[in-house]
Amino acid sequence: MVELPICDRAGNTLIEFRFVTEEELGRLVKRVVVPASLVVVIHAEAVLMMFDSRRRQWELPGGMRETGESPREAAVRELGEETGVHGVDLSFAAVAEFDLTKPGRREFLAVYRVRLQVVPRLTVNDEALDFRWWPPSEPVSEEMSPLDAEIARRVVRSSAG
Incomplete structure (x- = not known):
């Protein structure tokens, strides 16, 4: 786990990550x-x-919430649209706070988690060109979002056991 804040190559910054209740x-x-x-x-x-x-x-x-959609509903919909994974029971994990560029803004994102017993069938699409299973113990490659990698590491660590 690295100390926050951390930045990506576009200048976006993960400022804070808080485990809170839904x-x-x-x-x-x-x-x-x-x-x-x-x-x-x-x-x-x-x-x-x-x-x-x-x-x-x-x-x-x-991804982004649609009008009238709760953070949980957005998570369920986006997971289905981007991966083809449907019908899983997400649990709320945390809130991530970002300082983003293009356009410059402060943003809070809801973070959910799900632990699967079986590898799901994943669907390549217009948004997701490929998938990989990344062990958080491995280094973050140049092609990976360091912000998302740090969020993943913190969630995996919190749900271990």
Whole structure:
């Protein structure tokens, strides 16, 4: 685990990562915008990373909330759309706070997790060009989002045992 804040090659910064309850997330959503959700999919102590077609890097599945959608609903929908994984029971893990560029803004993201017993059938699509199972004990490659890798490491460590 590295000390925060950390930056990626585009200048985006993971400022803080907090393990809170989903009830606390609900209170946060009433005060600030939480526009997106990420999902840490764990199998055999490895994390599912997808190669994002737009950002051209390995990152966690997830994305923006649609109008009227809760952070959990966004996580479920995005996981299905980006990976083809449906019908899994996500658990809320944490809130990640970012300082983002292009456009410059402060953003909070909801982070969910699911531990799978069986490797799912994954679906390559317009958003996810490929998938890999990344053991968080391995170094972060140049092609991987260091922000998403750090989130994955913290979630895996918190759910071990």
